[in-house]
Amino acid sequence: MSQRVVVAGVGMIPFTTPSRTESYDVMGTTAARAALADAGIGYEKIQQAYAGYVYGDSTCGQAVVYGLGQTGIPVINVNNNCSTGSSALFLARQAVESGAVDVALAVGFEQMQRGALAMGYTDRPSPMARFDVVMDEIQERDQSPFAAQMFGGAGRQYAERYGTAPETFAKISVKSRKHAANNPYAVFTDPVTVEEVLASPHIYGPLTRLQCCPPTCGAAAAVLVSEKFAKANGIDAGVVIKAQAMATDLPSTFTEKDMTKIVGYDMSKAAAHQVYEASGVAPTDIRVVELHDCFTANELLTYEAIGLTPEGTAEKFINDGDNTYGGRVVTNPSGGLLSKGHPLGATGLAQCAELVWQLRGQADARQVDGDLTLALQHNIGLGGAAVVTLYEKVS
Template sequence: MKAYVAGVGMTRFEKPETRDWQYWDMVREAGGAALADAGITYSDVEQVPVGYCFQPSTAGQRAAYELGLTGVPVYNVNNNCATGATALMLARQLVEGGACDCVLALGFEKMKKGALGGGADGGARGGAADDWSSTSPVARHYGIMAARHGFEMTPPTAQIFGDAAREHMEKYGTTEAQLAAVAAKNHRHSAHNPYAQFRDVYEVADVLAARTVHRPLTKLQCSPTSDGAAAAVVVSGRFAEERSLTGVVEIAGQAMTTDTEESFASGSCIDVVGQPMSREAARRAYERAGLGIEDVHVVELHDCFSVNELLTYEALGMCPAGESGKLVESGATTYGGRWVVNPSGGLISKGHPLGATGLAQAAELVWQLRGEAGERQVPGARVGLAHNIGLGGAAVVTLLRAV
């Protein structure tokens, strides 16, 4: 049985503590928008997977209760930065497997100010050495980083991705300007996105001149902490036909992978931060959809740091290994190029509330495939790809197709 996205919604992503709201307020706004977009009510929903990272157990129920008290099962989902796409995947599996005809996937995050740490509690800030102690689920990842590059007193997530960037530069000749071109492109795209946390436009020179977080990454190449929520209604073809739903988008293929031996064998941060996971998830999603990257028009990918966009180009098959810096520099990944990557502004400029990110990517692609993206519309978009990854690890690749 095929699964379709019938409705999407999201809040504006905002700097933590900007707005006086709770996570359930965010979910009421995003979830209510998705239900209205689908043309259904909460009473039609049969199950609800809810993704988040920084709230206690059953926060998913507290959030979903704002939409209705119907007694349906609510699942609390936590898969690090891939949490939102994981909730979407669970919704898709419930529909495709025939267990449900209508599932609402929710994702939210209410975060603290400051850099995201790598601690076992998931909410640590700063760069303390015990952020990747033996109790942390990512201790193995940071241990490989430290063995090759040492450990500095900078935010650990920026450090591990910054070290991956340096490896890419040393191995392939990638330049700091090429890394900065990713951020400049995504900041430029976000200027047309009313949901984006940042809407300022920066040139490559501005990105390079910003404060260094961990060499070679500057502040404008790093995704911010954010508050926000997103949602998607996933339905069967039968449900869509019976309700005469319009604007549905097919989930043509989807796959999740976790770390394999390849992630750790090389001792490279390029592998540790997830490029092998992404490559395998893409391969499986293409196979299931009967599509390839050559069929894709618009991409929303996980640019938590500028280097991860370059690594993901290679993982998705958009270019050979080592050629991603030249690809972004050529203009192939913006309007007028071969693909438009992160028309929303991506994580770097749209924002990155962890539990909401994957679902926000899906929302952007649904709007693009319906032709509803306004000034950021990708002309003729019929197939979209979403890539959401979490250190520790999980990578989800989703192919969406206009009906």
């Protein structure tokens, strides 16, 4: 029998650029300690740990968790590209919900290097090879970073389909910086204008440099417990995971010759649909979202993929201000990946932390007005995995 899963504690550290980072083990342990302190429990209560990271040797998770203590519990290392943190959360949620454990830790961390993302191994088939073949058939390739060609190509294709102006993409970066200005954990907090965004160096398609998330280092964590454990130990059970789904690529990713499909539109749509079906919640019920804005193009696409606005209407959604404070749904109040930063293994758990703080009313100057009861999280990794999580505030 399944049981309700409580997000008992969350924690993260300020994200930084690679030149200013501490080592991954220090970052991960610090974030996990913060989550344990927030939950009000000691590490000895943790029964399983799931550690997410992309760039690192095997068993880095143990190096992080051993900084908390050596209790002999299972430590599972997770790597699902940019959705790694949410994948660790997904596994921890399953363990608690199934009754296998009462307390689980999900921790994500990344010590990144400067520059664009690169493949780690050149002496074996790339997991992105299938994507490469299809991209070669769809668009011209150049020397710009691989991820920028993917998301920039998707943005260009969307703009050609619906007549979207370059300024519309740029407005997402402007909004992101405005939100990040109130986030002490964010890397980039200085405001930018549409003109500055468009004048920054061109990368690919509609993307300029200020429309691409930076390489970032950081860590975040969450402690999940059963409702029974929370009640027995006096733990605040006010925020629960109402529904969660993970989806991977569908045949359409490779057969429809569509760059928006290549970058995960259909798997995001599928995961969101599963969450709405399981919870009975409609996208119109959601007033705060943390979504995967690795590039402005992906934020725009995701508005439609997860049902915040109908297909083909993202430009109106942005121009009407429905994606920010005072609009219909505040997207990325944290500043998102574009401004808060994107340490791959930590991102999904940082999104979790922001939404838990929002539901608790603890987001300070970022707090979304009104009595929030629901919050939605979207996190993708190419190759691919999309994780959508719905949180609920309960009495």
